[in-house]
Structure formats: C-alpha cells, structure tokens
Amino acid sequence: MAEVDHLAAERATARFDVEEMKVAWAGSRHAVHVADRMARLVASDPVFRKDNRTMLSRKELFKDTLRKAAHAWKRIVELRLTEEEADLLRQYVDQPGYVDLHWGMFVPAIKGQGTEEQQHKWLPLAYKFQIIGCYAQTELGHGSNVQGLETTATFDPKTDEFVIHSPTLTSSKWWPGGLGKASTHAVVYARLITEGKDYGIHGFIVQLRSLEDHSPLPGVTLGDIGGKFGSGAYNSMDNGVLRFDHVRIPRDQMLMRLSQVTREGKYVHSNVPKQLLYGTMVYVRQSIVADASKALSRAVCIAVRYSAVRKQFGSQDGGPETQVLNYKTQQSRLFPLLASAYAFRFVGDWLNWLYTDVTQKLEAKDFSTLQEAHACTAGLKAVTTSVTADAIEECRKLCGGHGYLNSSGLPELFAVYVPACTYEGDNVVLLLQVARILMKTVSQLASGKQPVGTMAYMGKVQYLMQCKSAVSSAEDWLNPDAIQEAFEARALRMAVNCAQNISQAASQEEGFYERSPDLLEAAVAHIQLIIVTKFIEKVHQEIPGHGVKEQLQALCNVYALYILHKHLGDFLATGCITPRQGALANEQLGKLYAQVRPNAVALVDAFNYTDHYLGSVLGRYDGDVYPALYEEAWKDPLNETVVPEGYHEYLRPLIKQQQLKLSRL
Ligand SMILES: CCCCCCCC/C=C\CCC/C=C/C(=O)SCCNC(=O)CCNC(=O)[C@H](O)C(C)(C)COP(=O)(O)OP(=O)(O)OC[C@H]1O[C@@H](n2cnc3c(N)ncnc32)[C@H](O)[C@@H]1OP(=O)(O)O
Numbered sequence: 001m002a003e004v005d006h007l008a009a010e011r012a013t014a015r016f017d018v019e020e021m022k023v024a025w026a027g028s029r030h031a032v033h034v035a036d037r038m039a040r041l042v043a044s045d046p047v048f049r050k051d052n053r054t055m056l057s058r059k060e061l062f063k064d065t066l067r068k069a070a071h072a073w074k075r076i077v078e079l080r081l082t083e084e085e086a087d088l089l090r091q092y093v094d095q096p097g098y099v100d101l102h103w104g105m106f107v108p109a110i111k112g113q114g115t116e117e118q119q120h121k122w123l124p125l126a127y128k129f130q131i132i133g134c135y136a137q138t139e140l141g142h143g144s145n146v147q148g149l150e151t152t153a154t155f156d157p158k159t160d161e162f163v164i165h166s167p168t169l170t171s172s173k174w175w176p177g178g179l180g181k182a183s184t185h186a187v188v189y190a191r192l193i194t195e196g197k198d199y200g201i202h203g204f205i206v207q208l209r210s211l212e213d214h215s216p217l218p219g220v221t222l223g224d225i226g227g228k229f230g231s232g233a234y235n236s237m238d239n240g241v242l243r244f245d246h247v248r249i250p251r252d253q254m255l256m257r258l259s260q261v262t263r264e265g266k267y268v269h270s271n272v273p274k275q276l277l278y279g280t281m282v283y284v285r286q287s288i289v290a291d292a293s294k295a296l297s298r299a300v301c302i303a304v305r306y307s308a309v310r311k312q313f314g315s316q317d318g319g320p321e322t323q324v325l326n327y328k329t330q331q332s333r334l335f336p337l338l339a340s341a342y343a344f345r346f347v348g349d350w351l352n353w354l355y356t357d358v359t360q361k362l363e364a365k366d367f368s369t370l371q372e373a374h375a376c377t378a379g380l381k382a383v384t385t386s387v388t389a390d391a392i393e394e395c396r397k398l399c400g401g402h403g404y405l406n407s408s409g410l411p412e413l414f415a416v417y418v419p420a421c422t423y424e425g426d427n428v429v430l431l432l433q434v435a436r437i438l439m440k441t442v443s444q445l446a447s448g449k450q451p452v453g454t455m456a457y458m459g460k461v462q463y464l465m466q467c468k469s470a471v472s473s474a475e476d477w478l479n480p481d482a483i484q485e486a487f488e489a490r491a492l493r494m495a496v497n498c499a500q501n502i503s504q505a506a507s508q509e510e511g512f513y514e515r516s517p518d519l520l521e522a523a524v525a526h527i528q529l530i531i532v533t534k535f536i537e538k539v540h541q542e543i544p545g546h547g548v549k550e551q552l553q554a555l556c557n558v559y560a561l562y563i564l565h566k567h568l569g570d571f572l573a574t575g576c577i578t579p580r581q582g583a584l585a586n587e588q589l590g591k592l593y594a595q596v597r598p599n600a601v602a603l604v605d606a607f608n609y610t611d612h613y614l615g616s617v618l619g620r621y622d623g624d625v626y627p628a629l630y631e632e633a634w635k636d637p638l639n640e641t642v643v644p645e646g647y648h649e650y651l652r653p654l655i656k657q658q659q660l661k662l663s664r665l
C-alpha cells in the first residue's frame with residue numbers, strides 16, 4: 001500500500017463496500033484470494049519486470065519472453081501451483097508468448113479432436129513441456145476461409161503414413177503464434193486426401209523441430225514472419241511461417257476423434273457434425289470474451305485514476321483547478337467504458353457457463369446447442385474485442401498528452417490488444433456468421449418453430465413487431481423491463497427488415513451479399529441485447545455487500561442507456577421508441593453519470609490490479625503521478641548521455657555551418 005494516497009479523498013466518497021465489489025468482479029472470495037496471491041507473486045519477482053519492455057530490441061524482447069516463460073514454469077513446478085493458479089500467474093506475467101498457444105490452442109485441439117489413445121500419448125508430453133505445440137491453421141493465402149486452405153495430407157497406404165505438403169506459396173502456414181522460433185510440434189490443418197478423394201480440412205499432429213537441437217526436421221522450412229504493430233507489444237510473440245516438402249507422419253497422427261482413415265485408406269466419418277472440427281476456435285473465442293473485460297478494465301482503471309488526479313482550468317474566482325473527472329464530457333466518454341468493463345465481465349462468465357454446458361451435452365452426443373454456442377462465441381468475441389480496442393484508444397485520449405507516452409501503459413496495451421479484432425476470426429466474418437443464424441431463425445418463425453436460448457425472444461415476434469415503449473419520464477428508463485423490451489424489439493425488427501429485403505433479391509445468397517452491411521448491424525443489435533440481458537440477470541441475483549448491488553444496477557443502466565443513445569438511429573428507425581423517449585434516455589444517462597462520479601475510483605479499485613500488472617505511471621494506485629512521470633523519463637536510453645550520439649556527426653557540423661554562414665554576413 002502506498003505511503004501517500006493522492007486518491008484518498010476519492011476513495012472516501014465511495015458509497016459501497018469495495019472489498020465486496022472485488023468479490024462480485026472476481027466471481028468468488030476464493031477467486032479474489034488466488035488472483036491476489038498470484039498477482040503479488042509476479043509483482044515481487046524481478047525476473048517478471050516489464051517496465052523496460054518497450055526499449056528492448058525484438059531479439060532482446062523475444063529472449064526476455066523465453067526467460068519469463070521458463071521462470072514462470074519453474075515457479076509453477078516449485079510451488080506446485082494448481083491449474084487455476086498457474087493460469088493466473090501466466091496472466092499476470094503479461095507478456096504474449098508461445099506458452100499462450102501451447103496451453104490455449106495446442107492442448108485444447110488435442111483434447112477436443114484427439115481420440116483417447118491420442119490424448120493419452122500426447123497430452124502428458126505437452127503437460128510436462130517435453131514438447132511445445134502451436135496451432136497452424138491460417139495460410140498466406142487463406143485465413144478466414146478455412147475451407148479454402150491448401151496444405152495437403154495425402155494418405156500413402158504403402159507406408160501407412162500421411163504426406164504433408166505445401167503445394168503453393170500461398171499454402172505456406174502464416175501467423176501461427178509460437179511457430180516461428182519456439183514450437184517443436186504443431187496441430188496442422190490440411191486437406192485430407194485418400195483413395196484419390198479430397199475429404200476437406202482435418203487436423204494432424206506434426207513434429208517440426210528436433211527435440212535434440214531444435215533444428216527443423218527434413219522437409220520443414222520455418223521462421224518468424226517479422227515485426228508487428230507497436231513497440232514491445234505483440235512482438236514478444238514469434239508468429240511464424242511454415243512450409244512442408246512431402247513430410248511424412250504416421251497415420252495415427254491424424255486427430256481421429258471426429259473421423260478416421262483406416263489402415264487400408266478408407267475414410268470413415270463418425271456420426272457427429274463436421275463443425276466440431278472448429279471446436280478449438282469456439283473454445284478460444286469464449287476465453288477471448290473473458291479477456292476483453294480484463295484489457296478494458298485495465299485501460300479504464302488507468303484513465304479513471306488519472307482523470308481524478310489531473311486538473312485543468314480554474315474556477316471563475318481563481319480557486320483551485322478542476323479535476324478533469326468532473327467535466328461532464330470526460331464522464332460521458334469514460335463512464336460508459338467503465339460500465340462496459342463490468343458488462344463484459346459478466347457476459348464473459350455467462351459465456352463460460354454456456355461453453356461448459358454445451359461441452360457436456362456434446363460428450364453425451366447431444367448436438368442441439370452447437371449453433372447457439374457458435375453464434376454466442378462468434379458474436380460476443382466480435383463485439384467485445386471491437387469495443388475494447390476502440391475503448392483503449394479512447395482511454396489514451398482521455399489521458400491527454402501523457403496517455404501517448406509508453407510509460408502510461410496505454411500504447412502497449414492497445415498494440416497488444418488490437419489484433420484480437422482479427423485473430424480467432426475477423427470480427428466482420430464472425431458477425432456475418434451470427435447474421436446467417438439470425439436469418440435462418442427468422443425464416444423458421446413462419447413455420448411455428450420456437451427459437452431457443454438467446455434467440456428465444458424472437459418467438460415473441462407478433463408482440464415485438466408492434467409494441468410501443470411506455471416510457472414517459474427519464475426515471476422510467478430505470479425499469480429493466482422497459483430496457484429489455486426496447487432492445488428486444490430493436491434487434492428483432494432489424495433482423496426481420498433484413499430478412500424481408502433479402503427475400504426480394506434474385507436469390508438468398510445474392511440478397512445476403514447485397515444486404516451484408518445491414519446484416520452486420522442486425523447482428524450487433526442481437527449481441528448487444530445478449531450483453532444487456534446478462535447484465536440485468538446478474539443484477540437480479542442476490543449480491544452481498546453494502547451498496548454493491550446498487551452500484552452494479554447503476555452501471556447496468558449506464559451500459560444499456562449508453563448503447564441506446566449511441567444507436568438511437570436504430571431504435572428510432574425501427575419505431576421502437578419515439579424521439580422524445582430517446583431524449584429522456586439521454587437525460588437519465590446524465591443523472592446516472594452523476595451517481596457514478598463519487599464511486600468511480602473505488603469502482604476501478606475493485607478490479608484489484610497491482611501497479612505491476614497495470615504497468616502505468618498514470619494509473620498508479622497512490623495517484624502520485626507527476627514524480628513517477630518525471631522519474632520515468634530519465635530512464636529512457638536517449639537520456640543515458642547528456643549529449644546524444646550523432647551530435648558530432650550530424651548536429652555540430654550543421655550548427656557550425658550555419659554559424660559560419662551568419663559570420664560571413
Ligand atoms: C486460459 C486459457 C486461455 C486461452 C486463451 C489463449 C489464447 C491466446 C490468445 C490469443 C492468441 C491468438 C491466437 C490466434 C489464433 C488464431 O487466430 S487461429 C485461426 C483462427 N481462424 C479463424 O477463426 C477462421 C475463421 N473462419 C471460420 O471460422 C470459418 O471459416 C467460418 C467463417 C465459420 C466459415 O466456415 P465454413 O465455410 O466451414 O462454414 P459455413 O458454410 O459458413 O457454415 C456451415 C455451417 O457451420 C456452422 N458453423 C460454422 N462455424 C462453426 C463453429 N465454430 N461451430 C459450430 N458451427 C459452426 C455454420 O453456422 C453453418 O451452419 P448451418 O449449416 O446450420 O447454416
């Protein structure tokens with residue numbers, strides 16, 4: 001705890017129990033405790049220092065990542081950490097690296113798509129880091145279109161092997177994290193060809209590097225694809241390129257849980273949906289939603305604390321300057337982001353529950369909820385990552401000029417985060433998947449088929465197509481039923497409008513193509529409805545702690561009314577509310593901001609982040625920003641010498657030349 005607390009006055013105005021809010025945020029008292037312990041463990045270990053990261057060269061940064069990963073593993077083993085503890089420790093180390101893909105995609109791919117025998121063989125090796133794996137799906141020529149991948153895996157019955165080959169330049173694997181320099185193995189996605197027939201994309205475990213000296217195996221060409229956006233940031237990751245020249249692997253290295261190739265080369269597909277091949281992506285998409293709230297809450301924590309410290313302009317009578325957090329414009333830009341962090345946290349928890357539920361059903365061969373899992377993970381991944389990326393940039397602007405300094409932590413956070421809009425499915429491509437499912441659901445309404453899960457509201461089509469909001473005062477917008485109905489009506493009407501427009505096209509496919517910009521908006525409306533609904537449901541639960549429920553209620557209303565205000569055009573165009581009701585929502589939003597204001601600093605304290613994890617001089621817990629900023633500047637390598645390198649070569653001759661010219665005048 002800091003000696004001087006410049007934010008003490010802010011903390012004193014909080015009208016709720018911060019310790020209990022920490023529990024609501026983390027999910028349980030146990031979760032707060034474990035996260036706290038792991039965060040402190042990392043913060044107190046000099047190997048995990050990260051304040052110099054943006055000053056390292058790419059090579060130094062990569063080596064630093066290897067060092068941290070090895071040290072983290074050593075600590076995990078020494079301290080016999082549980083899986084939960086180890087995941088948190090890695091989170092707080094906060095440096096993207098091959099380990100993320102090893103645990104986050106390679107292991108899940110084998111678990112999800114490998115037979116029991118294959119899991120028995122490969123997982124123990126991966127669990128002990130005797131092999132390091134990555135997920136090699138995307139190619140130079142194809143990423144979004146998985147069915148368009150070109151790498152081939154041709155079965156050779158003579159030797160009982162698959163021959164993995166990259167037939168073209170565009171078939172080179174391109175992007176897989178951990179592939180460039182670290183991985184020894186990969187789950188490679190390739191077209192399965194047997195008995196002369198192409199059976200489409202399947203997963204294969206392929207060894208890439210020697211386990212003795214790490215050199216590439218014969219027929220394997222691989223390396224790093226080069227520097228990426230931002231200093232430090234995602235450059236700690238060795239995203240790689242990989243080509244195969246007729247590389248042979250045993251038949252049993254095809255992941256055979258979903259389909260098999262027999263010794264004779266017969267292709268056998270188990271009686272399961274083909275889309276289960278995409279299971280690893282579904283798993284990672286749901287974890288990306290949980291991560292969105294982490295990244296967003298970090299940015300918001302920095303911006304809120306700094307806005308409480310920063311003062312600009314005096315009062316009319318020459319009194320003290322005003323905290324920028326008191327400006328209504330600052331509040332109207334920042335508090336919706338604070339509310340979004342909480343909203344994403346709770347929808348992330350719900351999505352995790354849904355994912356677990358669907359997985360259990362799949363184990364029991366019940367595939368009925370697969371579409372729901374796909375729509376929710378794809379749509380929530382798209383909306384939460386897009387909002388978070390934009391929000392981090394907004395937080396940078398909210399911190400004025402100092403937000404642009406690396407020491408604010410915001411440039412690096414943005415650079416690390418922004419590819420989340422692209423990886424695990426480009427957000428537009430994913431939203432179009434949601435739109436397809438929405439259109440399918442609308443088309444089935446006429447036949448009387450009742451939609452289920454998050455689409456269930458569409459079953460109220462008769463009512464929602466004609467209902468009118470009853471809101472007649474600003475306070476009426478505090479009624480969750482009023483919010484819920486307006487959001488349901490907007491989402492349904494947008495979807496039905498799209499469906500009607502598509503039905504007038506020459507074909508469904510052409511209509512979908514022509515109307516895709518509208519479809520995107522309909523998909524966003526549907527996903528925003530899910531987020532609002534899950535927040536409302538959360539607030540309806542019993543939430544212990546003085547004032548905690550009230551604060552969450554206020555944030556829920558901020559989130560919903562902010563979205564309504566931002567997308568007012570949708571609500572008006574679909575006739576769900578009147579312009580007057582829109583104005584009342586905005587009036588209520590202003591009142592809610594005033595309610596949030598005295599609690600703002602405490603609401604970000606509830607995220608319980610250490611200064612190490614935040615990595616920001618502006619977001620320090622103690623608010624002692626200026627000495628830290630001043631001190632940090634002197635650490636820059638440019639300040640190692642008073643006179644810069646290059647002075648004698650370039651500055652002095654220039655100055656002298658000008659002096660000479662002047663002396664001649
Ligand atoms: C503690 C753990 C932490 C873990 C987190 C660590 C991770 C580290 C974090 C970040 C590191 C970054 C790692 C990045 C990795 C990657 O990027 S891997 C590569 C990801 N690639 C993609 O996401 C590609 C996107 N493309 C696709 O998913 C598909 O191509 C497609 C766009 C969905 C289209 O597929 P396809 O052409 O086959 O299908 P369609 O004709 O459109 O649809 C056919 C039917 O299938 C249904 N469908 C599609 N996808 C799914 C799915 N995933 N699940 C279920 N069902 C699916 C679709 O709705 C159609 O259904 P219908 O026939 O009934 O209409």
Ligand SMILES: Cc1cc2nc3c(=O)[nH]c(=O)nc-3n(C[C@H](O)[C@H](O)[C@H](O)COP(=O)(O)OP(=O)(O)OC[C@H]3O[C@@H](n4cnc5c(N)ncnc54)[C@H](O)[C@@H]3O)c2cc1C
Pocket residue numbers: 101135136137138141142143144145174175176177234239419422423424425426427428429432
């Ligand atoms: C940092 C990072 C890490 C990654 N890690 C991995 C990894 O570990 N393993 C792996 O296999 N891959 C990885 N990837 C690759 C990633 O999954 C792909 O980049 C991603 O799926 C997007 O595919 P793409 O690059 O082909 O984009 P494209 O599909 O080429 O997108 C280009 C543009 O076209 C638009 N577009 C494409 N299709 C459509 C359509 N049908 N309708 C409308 N618009 C469309 C997109 O919206 C986008 O604007 C990573 C990528 C990044 C950036």
